[in-house]
Amino acid sequence: MSQPSSPTQTSEHPDASPTTPPTPPAAGEPKPTYVKLAMRNMVRKRGTSLKHFALTTIGMLGVFIGLAYLTR
Numbered sequence: 333m334s335q336p337s338s339p340t341q342t343s344e345h346p347d348a349s350p351t352t353p354p355t356p357p358a359a360g361e362p363k364p365t366y367v368k369l370a371m372r373n374m375v376r377k378r379g380t381s382l383k384h385f386a387l388t389t390i391g392m393l394g395v396f397i398g399l400a401y402l403t404r
Contacts, residue, residue: 364372374381
């Protein structure tokens with residue numbers, strides 16, 4: 333299994349905002365980690381994150397209550 337000699341180009345995520353390009357790190361700073369970028373995105377899109385958190389919480393409670401009812 334050989335590695336390609338040139339890196340493949342990856343397309344940008346379709347949800348990426350075209351009006352706010354990501355700022356490149358300064359010359360001395362390391363590249364931001366995935367977790368740091370995810371946290372920055374959650375802060376920027378606060379309403380969406382809260383909505384998804386609420387839906388996940390309601391869904392998990394529904395699953396647990398349903399399982400508790402079925403296994404009583």
